[in-house]
Amino acid sequence: MQHGVLSAGSHPTIKMAAPRSWALWSLCGRGWSPVLPSCRLPWLRSCWPSGPLGARPLSQEKRATETHFGFETVSEEEKGGKVYQVFESVARKYDVMNDMMSLGIHRVWKDLLLLKMHPFPGTQLLDVAGGTGDIAFRFLNYVQAQHQRKQKRQLRAQQNLSWEEIAKKYQNQEDSLGGSRVMVCDINKEMLKMGKQKACARGYKAGLAWVLGDAEELPFDDDKFDVYTIAFGIRNVTHIDRALQEAHRVLKPGGRFLCLEFSQVNNPLVSRLYDVYSFQVIPVLGEVIAGDWKSYQYLVESIRQFPPQEEFKEMIEDAGFQKVTYENLTSGIVAIHSGFKL
């Protein structure tokens, strides 16, 4: 698995956002960890004492490194690889599966995330676990429409411009975003590949960059972004607390964290239907459309393992965010959590 900047494009942030140590970063393969004992490379871990007195008793060590992959218990070292395989396998059918499974409802949820963000002109967005670019493209549409409205208002106010001056204002592609930029970061090469193909086909170019990277060890300097989004991504991360700390680190003071994720359904009737639909229908759709039952079984199981709204809110607060709130959508099937780095 190769990790690093895939294409920086003309994004100004990426030029400054060098990984904290290139040498160790590429050596570790999953991102550089400044504290060696926490490096997730099993071979490096095994030759490093786990405490001041060396190795801990095996049972304690085992408990400390176990986690879940859906309903399966796996070691923390294993989980990342398994999640990688899931998204490598579903990447080609990812977008069509989402439309089929949700009858397009996931699009509304993503639109609502953008409405909540309400980016200001010049916003620097980092979309982590950005996959095939759904949030990034919505962001670009939003800021472009916002900038066009502003430009029209200004042009109407300036009565004496020549037609050349007016045309010039419309032609400047970079400027059509009013200085806003989005960086899509994802750990999976296949998902990013699909996203880039989609961007090409739809003509998105300016203000968009793609980076291969781990939510738990982001390859960016501190205080870089105005907004951090993660949509349907954090559930798949091995150490959610580390991902939240990284989100806090890379945001500028005043920056906003926004997370769209499956949550706990708050209506008993919807909950029953949703359970039947999840366990009886979704894996079948996965098999029929994507030829992949297991990945879609993982999807529904991982949803049940994710902490409910209040618990996740506390985790966000523990990472240092303030004014943390959440909003349930579709009876809590998903929720948007928001927090600020103040």
Ligand SMILES: COc1cc(O)cc(C/C=C(\C)CC/C=C(\C)CC/C=C(\C)CC/C=C(\C)CC/C=C(\C)CC/C=C(\C)CC/C=C(\C)CC/C=C(\C)CC/C=C(\C)CCC=C(C)C)c1O
């Ligand atoms: C591997 O990991 C992943 C892979 C991915 O592709 C995606 C993700 C991340 C996920 C997303 C980006 C979003 C994807 C969306 C979903 C997983 C679906 C979320 C589910 C819904 C919005 C629907 C919720 C359903 C209910 C509340 C229950 C209502 C259900 C029904 C009325 C149908 C009940 C039917 C049966 C129990 C069995 C018989 C039916 C059939 C065999 C036909 C199949 C039916 C349909 C396709 C209709 C589905 C119905 C709806 C969407 C109605 C929605 C209604 C409401 C929301 C109230 C990833 O991590």
Ligand SMILES: C[S@@+](CC[C@H](N)C(=O)[O-])C[C@H]1O[C@@H](n2cnc3c(N)ncnc32)[C@H](O)[C@@H]1O
């Ligand atoms: C369900 S997709 C969501 C994609 C996109 N955000 C959307 O809303 O459609 C989950 C994404 O999380 C990515 N992912 C999983 N673990 C990750 C990690 N540790 N760091 C970065 N991305 C990760 C996967 O590769 C996948 O692209």
